[in-house]
Amino acid sequence: MSMAHDGLWSIGELAVHAGVTVKTIRFYSDRGLLPEASRSAGGHRRYGPDALERLRLIRSLRTLDVPVPEVRRILAEQDERGADEERGGTGGALEDAVAVRLRALGSELRALRWREAALRLVHECPPGERADRLRLIGSLTVPPSTAPLARFWRGWLPPRMPARSVGAFLEVAVPHLPDEPDPAQVLAFARLHALVTRPCSVGERPQPAAHRAARAGGAAVLYAGLAEAYELAGTQMRRGRQPGAGEALDGFVAAYADAYGTRDTPAFRRVLAGELAADPRLDGYWELAAVVTTAPGRPPEPTPGAAHDWLLAALRGQTAAGA
Template structure:
């Protein structure tokens, strides 16, 4: 209660009661957050007793970093002025949740900037200009849009959207919220890799022959089968298993055989091994991806690329050869039994 006869107070009295400056009271009044009860004969602002509580709420909400429109929505709901009869406290709950999301993004950006600064600080002075250019080309926190564009141009045309989305989810690494300098450098290099022309001189082909030999739906079937095989191989890799025949390899071969109407046989596997070894490879992409997603100092997490190579190794073991790189298709094998490869893991 105020001491005046009409139980109203001046802007100065309200400022003293609330522990703020007159300038602050005037700002919130002019913003429409703190309505006046009336004006004196001389035109001075007058406030009702509830203005003290409202001003305290405004300061608390603003202290949490909420915007003026958000504060207005919370106050209106508290006074029963919600636009659509929203549940009590709904506006405040939504505002707090939104602010927490925003803070999470801001903190992630700060962690990436800190790691980037350490990356520059810890490298030899002669390398700093190049590191700055490399890291400076990446937004912080990083966007994976450039990686998505790379894969969309790499994938076979006319693949169903659902299949493309599933592949992108597996092929594009999720940047960690709290990276180390090594992970920042790996992501920056990954961005540089996918934004330069394909091939060392920009002219050599990136896409394997499968993209020219299979239609969109056939490619979708192939990639779905490969995804299952990679998942099985990844589980083996996490256990430290060496490449060897088994369910993962059988699924890998079946993905190719089923897509191209061939029969899984020793002859088919020999031809497949030769074709896979000959197709274009993007090893560097998968090496950098593993560095981005793996904890510093820990065992590298499997990627579609490393799983693909594990399966190629298993195929080489199955054929009794030293490895997939030294397996070639016999010239006598018919071309129809030699499906082209998408070289996902290369």
């Protein structure tokens, strides 16, 4: 089909060349994305030869799910730059729009993978467990948020603890969620979420006694020292070493001694072992967190909770031997 003598196409002719409907062209024209060149004597839209390439670009962008306002920005930038083929005809607006869609698509894919794993969790479990698993899953968003876990720890940590210290602790205490979880990881995170969002029991202590550091700034000193001790203990645990004396245990005790402004003595170690043994336990949290962060088929990485238990066992063994 050729153009009219004036070099312009009717809306129907443009639709045939572009392989779209007249309704589609009218939609883009009415929104200012595809300007018409003129109107016929009867008031019908007429389009120039550049309309076909512009329409193809619009269709390509919409196929990539780029929103209409972003398409308008891309076209406006293209009009400003001109048809310079060497520069590609598009610029920053296109790059920004594509980057936004890639991020959005990544989030959508992550949500779908979590939803798939949750469906498999319900589908594969015994019928008697389905109601409980549905209840756990129903309390989550998809993909899930770790904000409730961070709020839990902020309430657990000592008040007036420096923001930098809080951030460093949350980085290791709040598990990083996998992009492609398996059903076991979904179940572990759902149980973890239920654990941190349940109401506190009457008389339950919200914080361990070890948080009551004697001197100003003791909390920051304590948690900085514990982080180093946990890392050293984790190295021993990966090697299969049993709890015992060494650099990790000395650093663990030194963290508490520095926080309290006292010396590391056999008497202090005995008192510390008893105090830590009496503190509230969060073993369930760390066990679930280890499942969430461990890829299927791989051994779990030592969590701060597991390292704490290893060091406490070492301390109790040492003080018992000394007694």
